Amino acid sequence: MIYAQKEDFFIMCGITGFTGKVPALPILLKGLESLEYRGYDSAGVTLVTEDALFTQKRKGRLADLESSMDVPSFMQTTGIGHTRWATHGVPSQLNSHPHTNEKETISIVHNGIIENYQSIKEKLIALGYVFQSDTDSEVIVHLLDHYYQGDMMEAIQKTVQQLNGSYAICVVTTDHPDEVYVAKDSSPMVIGHSENGSYCASDIPAILEYTKDVVILEDGQMAKLTPNGVAVFDFAGNALETKVTHIPYDMNAAQKGGYTTFMEKEIYEQPVAIKETMRGIIDHGQIHLPQLDAVDMQKIQYVHFVACGTAYHACLYAQALVQKWLGRIVTCVAASEFRYGNYPVNENTLCVFVTQSGETADTLAALKMSKEKGAQCIAVTNVLGSSISRYADQTLYTSAGPEIAVASTKAFTTQLVLLTLMVFDLAKKEGREIADGDAILKDLQRMPEIVKEMLEKAPLMDQYAHFLDNQYDAYFIGRQMDYVGVVEGALKLKEISYVHADAYLAGELKHGSIALIEKDTVVVALATEPSVAAKTISNIEETVARGANVILITTQQQDAPGFKNVIRIPDIHPVLATIPVTVLLQLFAYYAAVHKGRDVDKPRNLAKSVTVE
Numbered sequence: 277m278i279y280a281q282k283e284d285f286f287i288m289c290g291i292t293g294f295t296g297k298v299p300a301l302p303i304l305l306k307g308l309e310s311l312e313y314r315g316y317d318s319a320g321v322t323l324v325t326e327d328a329l330f331t332q333k334r335k336g337r338l339a340d341l342e343s344s345m346d347v348p349s350f351m352q353t354t355g356i357g358h359t360r361w362a363t364h365g366v367p368s369q370l371n372s373h374p375h376t377n378e379k380e381t382i383s384i385v386h387n388g389i390i391e392n393y394q395s396i397k398e399k400l401i402a403l404g405y406v407f408q409s410d411t412d413s414e415v416i417v418h419l420l421d422h423y424y425q426g427d428m429m430e431a432i433q434k435t436v437q438q439l440n441g442s443y444a445i446c447v448v449t450t451d452h453p454d455e456v457y458v459a460k461d462s463s464p465m466v467i468g469h470s471e472n473g474s475y476c477a478s479d480i481p482a483i484l485e486y487t488k489d490v491v492i493l494e495d496g497q498m499a500k501l502t503p504n505g506v507a508v509f510d511f512a513g514n515a516l517e518t519k520v521t522h523i524p525y526d527m528n529a530a531q532k533g534g535y536t537t538f539m540e541k542e543i544y545e546q547p548v549a550i551k552e553t554m555r556g557i558i559d560h561g562q563i564h565l566p567q568l569d570a571v572d573m574q575k576i577q578y579v580h581f582v583a584c585g586t587a588y589h590a591c592l593y594a595q596a597l598v599q600k601w602l603g604r605i606v607t608c609v610a611a612s613e614f615r616y617g618n619y620p621v622n623e624n625t626l627c628v629f630v631t632q633s634g635e636t637a638d639t640l641a642a643l644k645m646s647k648e649k650g651a652q653c654i655a656v657t658n659v660l661g662s663s664i665s666r667y668a669d670q671t672l673y674t675s676a677g678p679e680i681a682v683a684s685t686k687a688f689t690t691q692l693v694l695l696t697l698m699v700f701d702l703a704k705k706e707g708r709e710i711a712d713g714d715a716i717l718k719d720l721q722r723m724p725e726i727v728k729e730m731l732e733k734a735p736l737m738d739q740y741a742h743f744l745d746n747q748y749d750a751y752f753i754g755r756q757m758d759y760v761g762v763v764e765g766a767l768k769l770k771e772i773s774y775v776h777a778d779a780y781l782a783g784e785l786k787h788g789s790i791a792l793i794e795k796d797t798v799v800v801a802l803a804t805e806p807s808v809a810a811k812t813i814s815n816i817e818e819t820v821a822r823g824a825n826v827i828l829i830t831t832q833q834q835d836a837p838g839f840k841n842v843i844r845i846p847d848i849h850p851v852l853a854t855i856p857v858t859v860l861l862q863l864f865a866y867y868a869a870v871h872k873g874r875d876v877d878k879p880r881n882l883a884k885s886v887t888v889e
C-alpha cells in the first residue's frame with residue numbers, strides 16, 4: 277500500500293487559461309470538462325483580442341455554455357475559463373465568472389474566498405464602481421481597473437495587497453491580448469507550456485493533455501503567460517526560478533489529485549476543508565456568525581437538530597454541546613422520523629437542519645413542516661443555493677468543497693467544526709459562561725494540524741483494518757461524546773466495506789450485546805472522554821476477557837495497561853476529540869474496504885444524494 281502524502285490540493289471552482297498559437301476556446305472548454313467531475317453550478321469564458329473581450333457565461337452545465345457558442349468560429353488565441361461552485365451569491369448567470377470591468381477591457385476568474393470583500397466593495401462603490409453580481413470575486417476586477425496604468429503585473433501586485441482570504445486569480449486584458457496573468461494565495465494554480473502555447477489551471481487534469489511538466493505555483497507567487505513561455509514572480513515583482521514538477525500519472529488519477537479514490541482524496545482534504553470552514557468566522561478570539569443575529573434566543577424553549585445519516589451524527593454531537601452550553605431542552609431526530617413524532621415545533625422552537633448536499637428529501641420535508649409551524653429554522657449545508665438554503669431562515673455554510681465519494685468524510689468533520697462554532701456563539705450571545713471557552717477556540721484553530729497528525733496514522737489504520745479480513749462483524753463502543761465517533765465509525769465501515777458493524781454505548785454491552793463477542797471479534801473502543809474513560813476501559817476489558825481483538829483510541833494521559841493496539845490522539849479539549857477520532861475511523865473503514873476489493877467511491881445500493889423520502 278502506498279500512503280497518500282500529497283500537497284493540500286483543495287479545489288472548489290475550476291479555472292483554465294491559455295495563450296498561444298492556436299484557438300483558445302477548445303482548450304479552455306476541454307480543460308473545464310476535465311474538472312467537471314467536481315461539480316459546479318455555472319460556467320463561462322472570456323476570449324481576447326486587442327479590440328475587444330468576448331465573454332459568454334451560462335448557469336448550469338458546461339455543455340449549455342458550449343452549445344451557446346459556435347466553437348470553431350472563435351479564432352482568438354488567448355482566453356480564460358471558469359466553472360463556479362457558488363460560495364457568495366446564488367448560482368446565476370450574473371454571479372458566474374468571468375467578471376469584467378465596465379469598459380470591458382479587463383476580465384478575471386477567481387477561485388477562493390475574499391473575506392474582506394464587503395469593505396473593499398464599499399470603497400469601490402464610493403469611487404463610482406458599479407457591481408453586477410453578488411460575488412466576492414467581482415471586487416478583484418474593479419480593483420485591477422482602479423490600479424491599472426498600463427502594467428497589469430503592477431496592478432495585480434497592488435490588488436493582492438488589498439485582499440484577505442484565499443485566491444487563485446487569472447486575468448486577461450485587451451491591452452495585452454497575448455498575455456494571461458495569474459496570482460495565488462491559499463488556492464491552487466498550476467501553469468505549463470507546450471509548443472502550442474502556455475496554459476494555466478486550478479488543477480493538473482486541465483493541462484495534462486498538453487504537458488506533463490507543470491509549475492505548481494506557491495502562495496504569494498504570480499506569473500505571466502505568453503505564447504512563448506511562462507515567467508514566475510513574487511508579489512513584489514521579483515523574478516523567481518520556475519520549479520518544474522513532472523506529473524507521472526494519467527488523467528484519471530489526476531482528477532483524483534493522484535489519490536486512488538475520491539474518498540481517499542476527500543479524507544486528505546480535511547485539514548484544508550476545516551481551515552476554509554473556519555476562515556472568516558474566528559477572528560481575534562471572537563466568533564463572527566452574523567446569520568445568528570436573527571435568532572431570537574429569548575423566545576427559544578426547545579432546540580431540535582434534524583438530519584439523515586452522517587449529518588445526523590453531526591447533530592448528535594451538536595445536541596451534546598447544546599446540553600453543555602445552552603441549557604435548553606434539545607433533541608436530535610432523524611429527518612425521516614421528525615414529521616411523525618409529535619415533537620414540539622412552534623414559534624418558541626429553534627430547528628437546525630444539517631445536510632451536506634442540501635437536497636436530502638427527508639430533511640427538506642422536515643424543514644418545510646417546521647417553517648409552517650412557525651419555528652426559527654437554520655440550515656447547515658455545504659452547497660450554496662441548494663434547496664435547503666432557499667427554505668431556511670438562515671444558512672451557515674461548511675466550506676468543504678464538492679464531496680464526490682458517496683461516503684461522507686470532509687463534510688462531516690466540517691459540520692462538527694461549524695456546529696461547535698454555532699452553539700458556542702449562541703451561548704455567548706446569551707451571556708452564558710462556557711467552561712474552557714478560550715481553550716476550545718484555540719484548539720479548534722489547531723484542528724487542521726491535529727487532523728494532519730491523524731492522517732499520518734494511515735499505515736497503522738491499514739494494519740488494523742486487516743483484523744477484519746476474515747471477520748463479518750465489528751463492534752464500536754464508547755460513552756458520552758465518544759458515542760458520536762462510535763456511530764459514525766460504524767456507519768462508515770458498513771457502507772463502504774459491507775462488514776456488519778454495530779455501535780453501542782460501552783456501558784450497555786453487558787445488557788445483552790456482549791453475548792455476540794467471541795474469539796477475534798473486532799471491537800473498536802473510544803475512550804477520549806476523561807470523565808468516563810476509566811469506566812469505558814473496564815467495559816473493554818469485559819470484551820477482552822471473551823477473546824475480542826480490541827483497537828483502543830484514547831488520550832495521551834489515559835492508562836491502558838495490557839492493551840496491544842492503542843492509538844493516542846494529540847492533546848486536545850475533550851469536546852473536540854470526536855474530530856480527530858473520526859479521521860482515524862474513516863481511514864480504518866477505507867482500508868477495510870480496499871482490502872475487501874470494494875468499490876469505495878460508489879458502494880452498492882447507495883446514492884450520494886437521497887432525493888426520495
Ligand code: M6R
Pocket residue numbers: 584585586587588630631632633634635636639682683684685771882884885886
Ligand atoms: O446530503 P446529506 O448530508 O443530507 O446526506 C445525508 C445522508 O444521506 C449521508 O450522510 C449518508 O449517510 C452518507 N452516505 C454517509 O456517508
